[in-house]
Amino acid sequence: xxxxxxxxxxxxxxxxxxxxxxxxxxxxxxxxxxxxxxxxxxxxxxxxxxxxxxxxxxxxxxxxxxxxxxxxxxxxxxxxxxxxxxxxxxxxxxxxxxxxxxxxxxxxxxxxxxxxxxxxxxxxxxxxxxxxxxxxxxxxxxxxxxxxxxxxxxxxxxxxxxxxxxxxxxxxxxxxxxxxxxxxxxxxxxxxxxxxxxxxxxxxxxxxxxxxxxxxxxxxxxxxxxxxxxxxxxxxxxxxxxxxxxxxxxxxxxxxxxxxxxxxxxxxxxxxxxxxxxxxxxxxxxxxxxxxxxxxxxxxxxxxxxxxxxxxxxxxxxxxxxxxxxxxxxxxxxxxxxxxxxxxxxxxxxxxxxxxxxxxxxxxxxxxxxxxxxxxxxxxxxxxxxxxxxxxxxxxxxxxxxxxxxxxxxxxxxxxxxxxxxxxxxxxxxxxxxxxxxxxxxxxxxxxxxxxxxxxxxxxxxxxxxxxxxxxxxxxxxxx
Amino acid sequence: xxxxxxxxxxxxxxxxxxxxxxxxxxxxxxxxxxxxxxxxxxxxxxxxxxxxxxxxxxxxxxxxxxxxxxxxxxxxxxxxxxxxxxxxxxxxxxxxxxxxxxxxxxxxxxxxxxxxxxxxxxxxxxxxxxxxxxxxxxxxxxxxxxxxxxxxxxxxxxxxxxxxxxxxxxxxxxxxxxxxxxxxxxxxxxxxxx
Numbered sequence: 001x002x003x004x005x006x007x008x009x010x011x012x013x014x015x016x017x018x019x020x021x022x023x024x025x026x027x028x029x030x031x032x033x034x035x036x037x038x039x040x041x042x043x044x045x046x047x048x049x050x051x052x053x054x055x056x057x058x059x060x061x062x063x064x065x066x067x068x069x070x071x072x073x074x075x076x077x078x079x080x081x082x083x084x085x086x087x088x089x090x091x092x093x094x095x096x097x098x099x100x101x102x103x104x105x106x107x108x109x110x111x112x113x114x115x116x117x118x119x120x121x122x123x124x125x126x127x128x129x130x131x132x133x134x135x136x137x138x139x140x141x142x143x144x145x146x147x148x149x150x151x152x153x154x155x156x157x158x159x160x161x162x163x164x165x166x167x168x169x170x171x172x173x174x175x176x177x178x179x180x181x182x183x184x185x186x187x188x189x190x191x192x193x194x195x196x197x198x199x200x201x202x203x204x205x206x207x208x209x210x211x212x213x214x215x216x217x218x219x220x221x222x223x224x225x226x227x228x229x230x231x232x233x234x235x236x237x238x239x240x241x242x243x244x245x246x247x248x249x250x251x252x253x254x255x256x257x258x259x260x261x262x263x264x265x266x267x268x269x270x271x272x273x274x275x276x277x278x279x280x281x282x283x284x285x286x287x288x289x290x291x292x293x294x295x296x297x298x299x300x301x302x303x304x305x306x307x308x309x310x311x312x313x314x315x316x317x318x319x320x321x322x323x324x325x326x327x328x329x330x331x332x333x334x335x336x337x338x339x340x341x342x343x344x345x346x347x348x349x350x351x352x353x354x355x356x357x358x359x360x361x362x363x364x365x366x367x368x369x370x371x372x373x374x375x376x377x378x379x380x381x382x383x384x385x386x387x388x389x390x391x392x393x394x395x396x397x398x399x400x401x402x403x404x405x406x407x408x409x410x411x412x413x414x415x416x417x418x419x420x421x422x423x424x425x426x427x428x429x430x431x432x433x434x435x436x437x438x439x440x441x442x443x444x445x446x447x448x449x450x451x452x453x454x455x456x457x458x459x460x461x462x463x464x465x466x467x468x469x470x471x472x473x474x475x476x477x478x479x480x
Numbered sequence: 481x482x483x484x485x486x487x488x489x490x491x492x493x494x495x496x497x498x499x500x501x502x503x504x505x506x507x508x509x510x511x512x513x514x515x516x517x518x519x520x521x522x523x524x525x526x527x528x529x530x531x532x533x534x535x536x537x538x539x540x541x542x543x544x545x546x547x548x549x550x551x552x553x554x555x556x557x558x559x560x561x562x563x564x565x566x567x568x569x570x571x572x573x574x575x576x577x578x579x580x581x582x583x584x585x586x587x588x589x590x591x592x593x594x595x596x597x598x599x600x601x602x603x604x605x606x607x608x609x610x611x612x613x614x615x616x617x618x619x620x621x622x623x624x625x626x627x628x629x630x631x632x633x634x635x636x637x638x639x640x641x642x643x644x645x646x647x648x649x650x651x652x653x654x655x656x657x658x659x660x661x662x663x664x665x666x667x668x669x670x671x672x673x674x
Binding site for chain 2: 164
């Protein structure tokens with residue numbers, strides 16, 4: 001039987017600490033031997049899918065929300081991405097969205113509804129509204145809450161029981177976690193992106209390599225990424241099992257935040273930045289696990305199987321299940337190839353694609369759309385290819401339109417949509433049909449994730465756009 | 481939640497790795513706003529295939545789900561736990577669980593039995609060979625036993641979770657005992673965050 005300690009494996013008292021320990025330690029409300037720590041939660045984000053039963057729980061026990069002003073809600077998973085001036089056609093989706101509206105109204109929670117300029121995917125709007133800040137604890141009933149770790153926040157996904165717990169107490173009981181350093185050295189080759197960085201990390205860590213740990217991404221490649229790129233990396237922390245992923249805040253972070261609606265201003269801004277600058281791992285701080293990757297080895301990647309650890313360079317061939325030493329991995333590969341309708345030895349670049357999806361909390365921000373538009377510009381989508389470009393929020397959509405990106409997409413034959421989670425998990429009308437194959441900028445290639453029987457390959461926005469034009473998996477360089 | 485001390489019965493062998501929560505409960509089922517009625521959604525896409533183990537009559541009535549490594553990875557949906565429980569399972573065995581799934585299990589009284597790889601493999605082979613193999617999971621002692629094959633092992637369970645499972649305790653009630661500390665912590669937060 002394991003005993004719990006009172007923090008993430010704390011180093012020697014007053015000794016060097018990682019950013020993970022620093023942010024954890026400053027949120028401990030109560031700690032006792034043999035008990036999980038009680039952590040204060042600075043920001044609780046809510047959406048329609050994982051919250052209704054939590055609000056019901058509050059009603060049953062007659063509990064109010066302790067800090068409604070630290071709670072922000074949006075509609076994202078179920079919302080259609082076309083004809084949003086009409087009521088939601090699916091009655092079950094509509095009932096779920098209506099329930100969120102009723103709950104937010106009853107409990108006094110700020111809600112950004114469909115059609116509002118600030119509405120969008122929960123992990124896009126938190127940062128862009130300046131709600132997410134360095135050193136915070138951020139939770140949401142959504143596993144991709146790890147996204148907010150890009151700001152040096154401790155951010156993680158929780159279940160519905162914990163959503164209710166945070167609503168009622170503004171705290172969470174949390175067990176100790178190990179610390180994990182993921183260091184990406186050197187420089188990225190031209191043509192490689194943040195998505196390729198995290199797909200490379202997934203290939204190295206596999207789907208279980210982060211279980212029981214909180215990761216810090218660091219090193220020159222990470223430091224050189226924009227905030228959008230850092231969010232893409234942190235977003236997929238859960239795909240290798242880490243509770244959260246964090247990146248130390250720096251000038252890139254502060255520049256992104258300055259002037260955003262909910263960011264501190266005036267003297268408070270200066271005080272906040274001075275504090276945030278202390279949120280770096282100390283010299284000599286140690287980690288329980290470490291992965292080191294050379295940035296020079298990171299090429300455009302894609303997934304070929306049915307879990308996000310099954311990745312290869314796009315230039316590779318479909319792997320032979322017999323080539324895996326571990327019998328479990330070999331079985332999993334064989335099952336994945338059968339589901340994906342792929343034959344070992346086929347070059348991945350020869351595999352034809354039906355649908356291209358550019359969107360999701362991983363890759364729907366302005367920089368992602370710019371990268372895809374740069375590839376689409378002056379080209380045409382392959383005949384018969386279905387494409388969806390789904391901006392992450394109303395604000396991203398507005399900015400993209402101000403920059404003329406929508407015109408580039410439309411002229412190339414891409415379908416330009418309204419914001420939401422869309423085909424990432426197909427809870428709205430955007431779905432793959434059985435047997436259809438997608439190149440998708442989202443985060444999960446699980447069986448049926450984008451629609452029953454659908455086959456998903458995870459790629460970067462640039463590769464998605466190039467694939468839409470080529471008709472088979474391609475990098476932008478392949479189009480020349 | 482209901483207290484749970486002993487889970488005794490037979491198991492269904494789900495012999496694959498990386499069973500994510502999208503498989504356990506596909507996203508169409510997540511549109512429900514209720515906390516019940518998820519049993520029909522459990523593995524619904526796989527259950528439509530005839531050779532899926534849950535459709536095998538020999539395993540009907542089992543109350544333990546025996547999974548492979550990385551069981552319950554992916555989405556945070558607690559609906560996965562509700563579906564497994566409402567179908568009739570009281571415990572899930574795996575050498576490694578997705579962390580959010582494992583945490584959600586303990587909030588609902590579904591016992592996550594994290595055993596070592598050798599124990600998991602022994603059990604998988606034994607249950608595949610004999611669907612009637614009796615297994616006993618003891619939460620108090622954190623042990624798992626299958627006397628017919630001479631298996632007796634322990635599993636990892638923290639003292640605080642053991643206590644909550646055994647007593648069916650509500651986390652919110654436990655936390656509210658610290659309400660004064662929460663209040664004084666709130667007084668010390670930076671003004672730009674408050």
